[in-house]
Amino acid sequence: MEATQSEVAVDVRDLRMRYGDKDVLDGVSFTVKRGEVVTLLGPNGAGKTTTIEILEGFRLRSGGDVRVLDADPAHGDEAWRARTGVVLQSWRDHARWTPRQLLRLLGRYYLPYSTDEMVRPRDTEDLIRLVGLQDQADQKIRTLSGGQRRRLDVAVGIIGRPELLFLDEPTAGLDPHGKREFHELIHALVDLEDTTILLTTHDLAEAEKLADRILILAAGRIIADGSADALANEIEAKTEVRWTHKGKAHVHATSDATEYVRDLFRQHATGISNLEVRRASLEDTYIALVQKYESGYQTETPTALEEASR
Amino acid sequence: MTTTLHAIRVGLRRGGTELMLSLKSTQDLSFYILMALIALGYLYLRRDTIVEGTDLSFPTLAMPSLLGSLMVFGLVMGPAGQLAMDREDGTLLRAKAVPGGILGYVMGQIVTMSGSLVPMLLIVLLPGAFLFDDLMPSGGAGWIRLLWVMLLGIVAILPIGIIIGSLVPSLQKVNTWGLFPMMILAGISGIFYPIQALWGWLQGVAQAFPMYWMGLGMRSAFLPDEAASLELQESWQTGQMITVLSIWAILGLVLAPILLRRMARRQSGSSVGAAREQAAQWVR
Incomplete structure (x- = not known):
């Protein structure tokens, strides 16, 4: 029984979250298989942070079934907590401490949660090297x-060799260089060991870069679920044809x-130039999808209430 | 059980590190020194005053009361401020994200807050011993008394600080919730002048709170027995002191974990984010 169940790391069915009389999550369902890297993508206020905080066990849901590991x-x-990792956005905590401390x-x-197959925690020095903080290891965190x-946040998140790692808007506030470094770190993690990763972002390019699969959350529902390519196909992608005649x-x-x-060409044997055929980019797909949902299913856009952290 | 014990052990280590970092921090040290200067300066100005009906000088009599009130201030404001801050800056959330982290965090707080009493009191007491006469616990019995009064005080008062820290809505409110009530209590608890100068009912109010008893307890450890004649009932009232402080200790030990757990449960990334937004607005 254990074996069949453990194929799925996260199983969410009909998840609901209500603040006052506002439904922030309105029947969210999805699964994440072990070893998958899944991105929860959506505009601000769509309920990404709420969803991931419920899965982390940091927030109580209003309804629905949620299984995590x-x-x-x-x-x-x-013991369950020891198998999960959370990458928090540090701000000014532990300012006097050094990363090594x-x-x-x-x-x-x-x-106490170390086993023969899964030695916990990770060696501090290895970890410092992995995240490239050798030169800052003894500097004050502030x-x-x-x-x-x-x-350092990532290092803290993976220190216990989590089977499942959560990252909420991990690159918010980073400059392009910082973003790239961060993406490389995540790729290294995925290559190194079979960590299941669930992350949220409102940055489409980031979702495309990191994820095996993208879930688009808009207006409190999952409106699309698939790989970047599949998503581009899913919506009847119109292709743009431009030419000069x-x-x-x-x-x-x-x-x-x-x-x-x-x-x-049948109509005009000659005289056509500058022919350009442009398939809808993922971005076009994303924006079209979100717009469709936000206008069609929701008379007013969800508030930014639960997304205050930006 | 072993995992619980392990978390407690990690917490003790956490407290040790925090304490060491605090002792190395210019900010914390200058706070202690400033406080010591104010306290010693006040006593020094009145060094020639002899308390009526005794041959004891004012500093001799007032120093133990001051130490008692400093303990109360430290044990209430320390955890209250730290908890409010750790909640806002994400320290507590970090603790929540690791197995046994909250228990470890609380153990760490207890170690840090009790431990930082030592430098706080020594920095007042040691220079005081050179400046003024007869300023040490009276004999071996006095030292033993000092020790248990302090331990009882920690158990009775530290939970109050934790409770205030768990309830206070934001760091900016800590003074309103903690410091002001403490100052009022210090004013009516016979710290700076004899409690007999107050109306009877106000004496009753003061005696309901640990501040009065800590002052009295410290006096009973430092002063010769004859000085008890200056107190209410002309006695150290050791029995009442133990009773009142024990009641506070029991109340605190029951309530603090409940409120702390409630507060920790509400911690999430978005609550830390909201606090960060709020703080950004304060700076502007």
Whole structure:
């Protein structure tokens, strides 16, 4: 029984969250398989943070079934906690501590949860090297840059060798260089060991870069679920055809560009230039999807209430 | 059980590190020194005053009361401020994200807060011993008394600080919730002048709170037995002191874990984020 269940790391069914008379999550369902990297993508206020905090066991849900590593996170015990990792956005906590001090101390909490197959915690020095903080390891944490701080956050998140790692808007506030470094770190983690990762972002490019699978959350529901390619196909992606005919520019949107272009040449044997066929980018798909949902299913957009952290 | 014990052990270590960092911090040290300067300065100005009906000088009599009130201030404001801050800056959330982390955090707080009493009191007491006469616990019995009064005080008062820290809505409110009531209590508890100067009912109010008893307890450890004649009932009232402080201890030990757990349960990334937003607005 254990074996069949443990294929799925996260199983969410009909998750609901209500604040006052506002439904922030209105029947969210999805699963994350072991070893998958899944991104929860959505505009601000869509309920991403609420969702991930419920899965982390930091927030109680209003309704629905949630299983995270075969347990209900609302009642997850310390042994369950030891198998999950949370990458928090540090701000000014432990300002006087050094990264080495903090990692040593936090690592100790995992000692009783070490097994033969899963040695916990990770060695502090290995971890410092992995996140590239060798030069800052003995510096006070308050002197770290934003990017360095975020790498320390990741180190704290993975110190117990979690089977499942949560990251909520991990690159918010990072500059492009910091973002790239962060993405490389996540790739290294995924390659190194089979960690299941669930992260939220409102940055589409980031979702595309990191995830095996993207879930789009809008207006409190999952409105799309698939790989970046599958998503682009899922919505009847119109392709844009642009050309110039006798000095005049034309644009036409079609779902079958090949057929349209064939027709075009049949009609005008000569005189066509600057032909350009452009498939909808993932971004177009995303924006179209979100707009469709927010306008169609929701008369007013959800408030930014639970997304105050930006 | 072993995992619980382990978390407690990690917490003790956490407290040790915090304490060491605090002793190395210029900010904390200058706070202690400033407080000591104020207390000693006040006593020094009145060094020639002899308390009526005794041959004891004012500093000799007032020093133990001051130490008692400093203990109360430290044990209430320390955890209250620290908890409010750790809640806002995400320290507590970090603790929550590791197995046994909250228990470890609380153990760490207890170690840090009790431990920081030592430098806080020594920095007042040691220079005081050179400046003024007869300023040490009276004999071996006095030292033993000092020890148990302090321990009882910690158990009775530290939970109050934790409770205030768990309830206070934000760091900015800690003074309103903690410091002001403490100052009022210090004013009516016979710390700076004899409690007999107050109306009877106000004496009753003061005696309901630990501040009065800590002052009295410290006096009973430091002063010769004859000085008891200056107190209410002309006695150290050791029995009443133990009773009142024990009642506070029991109340605190029951309530503090409940309120602390309630507060910790509400911690999430978005609550820390909201506090960060709030703080950004304060700076502006």
